Amino acid sequence: MHLHKYEKIWLTFGIGSLLVFLIVLGIGAFYQGTQPPSCLVTIDPQNVQAHESFKEESLGLQKVGENEYVVNVLASAFQYNLGKDDKGSPVRTIRIPKGANVTFQATTTDVVHGFQIAGTNVNMMLEPGYISDFETTLDNPGEYTILCNEYCGIGQHTMSAVLEVYEP
C-alpha cells in the first residue's frame, strides 16, 4: 500500500497529538487523581435507609470536620431529599462556605436520575443500587442550580434545588 508523503506527515502529526493527548488524560486520571465519578459501593435500592448516610437524620448538609462537609442526597421522582430544617419543612437550599472541602453523596430510591450542579464540575449519574459520590472544593461564591439531567419521567424538569456558596 502506498502512502503519499503529505499523508504520512498528516497522519504522523495526527497520531502523535493523539498520543500526547491520551497521556495527558492518563496522567490526570491516575497520577493527579481526577477520575470521573466511579463509586463502587452498592446498596439495596428498596431499603436505602439501611445505609448510615441515607437515614432520614443524615440527609442534607453535615459538617464532618474543620471546613469539611458531606452532603447526603436521596433522589426520587421528582425531588431531591436534602433533609428537614429546624421548622420541619424540607430543605431546598444548601449553604456551604467558600473554599470548604465538600463530598456529595447520593443515591436513588426509584429510577435513574442525574445530579448536576450547574456551573461546577459536579455531575454524576444516580442509579438504583449504587451510591455516587463527588468530592470538590467550591471556590466561587454565588448561587448554583442543582438539577436532574437524566430522564426520570414526565416531571424531571421540576427536579431541582439550590446551592449557595457564601463568603465565610
Next chain:
Amino acid sequence: MISKRIEKPDARLSIGFIYIAFIALFLGGLMGLLQTLVRSGEFTLPFGIGYYQILTAHGVLLGLVLTTYFIIGFQYTLMSKSVGMSEKQRKWAWISFTMMVIGTLMSGTMILLGKANVLYTFYAPLQAHPIFYIGLALFVVGTWISCFVNFSQLRQWKKKYPGEKSPLMAFMVVINMLIWLISTLGVAATVVLQYIPWSLGMVEEIDILVSRTLFWYFGHPLVYFWLLPAYMAWYTIIPKIIGGKIFSDSLARLAFILFLLFSIPVGFHHQLTEPGIDPFWKYIQVVLTFMVTIPSLITAFSMFATFEMTGRKKGYTGLFRWLKGLPWKDVRFLAPFIGMVAFIPGGAGGLINASNQLNGVIHNTIWVTGHFHLTVATTVVLTFFGISYWLIPVLTGRKLTKQINKLGIIQTFIWAVGMTIMSGSMHIEGLLGAPRRSAFSNYGGTQQAQEWVGYQIAQAIGGSILFIGILLMVYIFIKLAFRTPKGEEEFPVAEYADPTERTPKVFENWRLWIGIAAVLILIAYTIPFIDIIQNAPPGSPGFKWPIGNT
C-alpha cells in the same frame, strides 16, 4: 462488472425503505419544532400531549427510523449496483423490510398511546408497555436479515469472480453491516433477556447496570453505523460528481477496517459519570475511543486530496484557487460538502465529550444535543439529502431537474443557517450547565436558569428555520418520486485515480478482522462486565407511573 442501472424490482425494494425514511423525517421534524417551541417557554402543547412523548417520538423517528431505513435502502442500491442481487436474496430483503415495519408500527403505536414515554434510550427501571420492547426486538431481527442478505450478495459475487478484489462499495456495505450485527447483539440481549420478561411480569426485577452496559455496547457503534454510509458516498460517489477520481482504494478500505475494529469496544465513554464501573476500564475504553480519529483523519485527507486534484486538473492553480474547480452549484456535491464542514466542529466536540474528565462538564447537558445535531443531523443527514437528489430519480426512473437542483441549494443553505443557530446556542447553553432532555423549567427561579432562556429562544428560531428546511426537503422528495419528468438519471460511481494500485490481499481476510474486533471487545468488556455482574446490587422493580404509563 458495475451494472448499468438498477433493475426495477431492486429499485422498488430500495425506494420502499426510503419512503419510510422520509415519512419519519417529516413527522420527526415536526416533533423537533414543537420541542424547541416548548423549551422557549412561550408555548404549551395542546390536547394534553406530553413533552416527553414528543421527545420519545423525535428520538425514535429520526435517530432510529430515518437513519436505519435510509441506510439499509441506500446500501441495497450500492449492492445491486456493484455485485447484484438474486431473486432469493430479494425475497429475504422484503421479509426483512416487513419485519422492520411491523416492529416499528408496534413500538410506534405504544409511543402514540403514551405507554412508552421512555425516550429512545428506554433506560430501566422506567417501564414501558411490553409491546414497545417486542416491537424493538422484531425491528432488530428484521435488520439482521438484511445483514445476511448483504453478506450473501458479496459471497455470491466472490464465487463468480474468484481471486478478484471485491468492489469497494460492496466491501464498505459489508463492513457497516458487520458493525451493526455485532453491536445490535448487545441491545437484542438486553431487550430479549431482560426487558421483555420483566415488562411481561415474568421476572420481578431487572439489573440496571447490566442493561445500561449492553445498551451502550450498541449505542456508540450505532453512531458509526449512521456515519459510514455518508463516508461511502464521500469515497465512492462524490469524486465522480465533481469530475474527479478516488484518491486511494487501499486507504478507503483501511479506514473502514479501522472503524470495524474501534467503533465497538468503547461504550463506556457514555457511562463515564456512572457508579459501579471501575475507572481503570473507563480509561481503557476512552483510549480505544480515540483510535477512531485515525480513520477519520484518513478520510479527511482523502477527501481534500480528491478535491484538490480535481480542481488542479481543471486548470486552477495556486494554494487555494483549486477550490474554484469544484461544482458549487451542483446540490449533489454542495449538500454533502456542507455536511463535511459541519464534521469539523462536530468531531472536535466529540473529542471533548470522550475526554474522560472533561466529560463531566458536558455530560447530559444540552451541549450533547447540540453536538449530535451537528454530526448526525447535519453531516449525515445533509449527505443523505445529497444522495437523495440523484438516488430517488434513479430509483423512480425520473430526472433531477434544474429547478429541483436550485431548490436543493436553497434547502442546504436553510439547513446550514438553522443548524448553526440551533446547535450553536445548544452548545453555549450546555457549557453554562443547562440540561438536555428537559421541558421548559425555571428551576426554582435561579439566576442561572433565567440566563438559559435566551438561548432556548434562539433554539426555537433555529428550529423553526430547520423545520422550513424539512418542509422543503419533503417537497423535493415528492417531486423527485412522483412529479419530475421521466428519464434516466446518472448513478454516479467514481473510478480510481490509479487503476493499477495494488490493494493488500489481507484487507479481504474477513476472519482476521472479525477475529481482531472480537478480541478487542473481549479485552475491553470481559473483566468489567464480570465485575458488574458479581458485584450487582439487588435488582429494580419496574416503574410505570413516572412516565405516565398507568
